[in-house]
Amino acid sequence: SKEGKKEAEKDGKDSKKKKESKVKLVKKKKKAEKAEDPIFGVPLLTALEKNPSDDGIELPAIVRECLDYIEEHGLMCEGIYRMSGVKSTVQQLKAAYNRHEPVCLSEHGPQVVASLLKQFLRELPDPVLTSELGSKFEEAAAIKDETRRVETIQKLIEQLPTPNRLLLSWVFVHMTNVIRMEKHNKMNLQNVSIVLSPSMQISHRVLHALFSHAPVFFKDVKIIKYVKKMRPDSSRQSLDLPETPAAIEEELSQQEQVLSEIHAELNAGLRDPQKEEQLWEVQRVVTQLKRKLRVLRQVKKVPVEATRADSVEKIDTRLRQPAAAEPPPPQPSTEATAPVATAPPPTES
Structure with missing residues (x-):
């Protein structure tokens, strides 16, 4: 019958959709697995x-x-x-x-x-x-x-x-x-x-x-503070800097410590072309970190200043409303006031 045929077609479509859904899930799972290049659980x-x-x-x-x-x-x-x-x-x-x-x-x-x-x-x-x-x-x-x-x-x-x-x-x-x-x-x-x-x-x-x-x-072992090298971002010819002020400040602190150590070594008379190149690179990183931190702080201040300006504008608008809306000032009193007694001028004798 036609109804039976339609039902069979519907079941076939549902079955096909389920298979496609399973295939997509498997592909998605494989893609997620490929995205990982683990450092945990390896030698x-x-x-x-x-x-x-x-x-x-x-x-x-x-x-x-x-x-x-x-x-x-x-x-x-x-x-x-x-x-x-x-x-x-x-x-x-x-x-x-x-x-x-x-x-x-x-x-x-x-x-x-x-x-x-x-x-x-x-x-x-x-x-x-x-x-x-x-x-x-x-x-x-x-x-x-x-x-x-x-x-x-x-x-x-x-x-x-x-x-x-x-x-x-x-x-x-x-x-x-x-x-x-x-x-x-x-x-x-x-x-x-x-x-x-x-x-x-x-x-x-x-x-x-x-x-x-x-x-x-372990007498000669010292835990040397790790400073991760800032890596260039391929999409922008610049460093891939941290995004939040807190992260930038942390990175800046680390880079400045490295800068201080390099300066100390060079000032001690150690002439090493690699150290001098590293000094230049760290200085560049510090400059960019400070610049980005300054920009982020300025951006954070702008909404506050804008809000204050809006508030002042509202106050000014209210002050410019017609004076008729305000009650009239009180009229001066017309009642006579008692004269102040003064001493008579002296007479010549």
């Missing part, structure tokens, strides 16, 4: 290649940025690293790093940034001490003679690949700073070890040995 060397530090230090930029933020804002935060940040926010930041999008950590709290760093370390597929040397570190930590134990562990640290050695040393120097602030953050050696052991895949025995002689193992 440390791969993460370093995909997310390098601009200043040549062989650590992923995410590690540098997280350490800098917590060193500046989180050392006195109670339960730092022990208390977790908001999971959804941490996942959003992780996704942004995996997509290589700009991330402003200053918009988030220390707990969120600490959780992000822990997740990065925890998702490294290989132990920081490496599979080859891990058992040797265990054996060294069990040596009873302290001098021989320290010497053996020192030699093992030197055998680590550079990125692994840097990651280990920077994290330990940072965690030593955390423990130093125990009075405020309530994070003693035991609490830090509980957090660090699963994150870095290091046993408590080895952690204790490393912390016990950290000043020896």
Whole structure:
């Protein structure tokens, strides 16, 4: 029948639409997956290649940025690293790093940034001490003679690949700073070890040995503040500057610190063409940051001034209304006033 034929055609169209919808969803999902070039869950060397530090230090930029933020804002935060940040926010930041999008950590709290760093370390597929040397570190930590134990562990640290050695040393120097602030953050050696052991895949025995002689193992290690290089925007022959005043001020502070360090080196008599070129580049960045910050502040003031002008105009309009609308002024009184008594003039005698 005709009705049966129409029903069959309708079912066929519905089925086709469902298939097309599924195909679109699959394509969309694949596109989203392709958009990510993850730095989480990959070997440390791969993460370093995909997310390098601009200043040549062989650590992923995410590690540098997280350490800098917590060193500046989180050392006195109670339960730092022990208390977790908001999971959804941490996942959003992780996704942004995996997509290589700009991330402003200053918009988030220390707990969120600490959780992000822990997740990065925890998702490294290989132990920081490496599979080859891990058992040797265990054996060294069990040596009873302290001098021989320290010497053996020192030699093992030197055998680590550079990125692994840097990651280990920077994290330990940072965690030593955390423990130093125990009075405020309530994070003693035991609490830090509980957090660090699963994150870095290091046993408590080895952690204790490393912390016990950290000043020896990491005596020359200094956490160098990371300043991300301003990258040119291909669509505009200019730098891809931050968009908000807060982000610009943070970037400006970092660039000015670098500028100060370069000036100090050059003033000390160090003549390095690369340093001089870097000085010029940083000065250019600082100039553009200041210019953009000034423009943003002026734009912010304009609406306020315009509002004030409108307000004055309204007042003037009311003042120019016809005088008839106002009540007439009171008339002067016509009643006579009593004369003031005066003394008669003196008469001549």
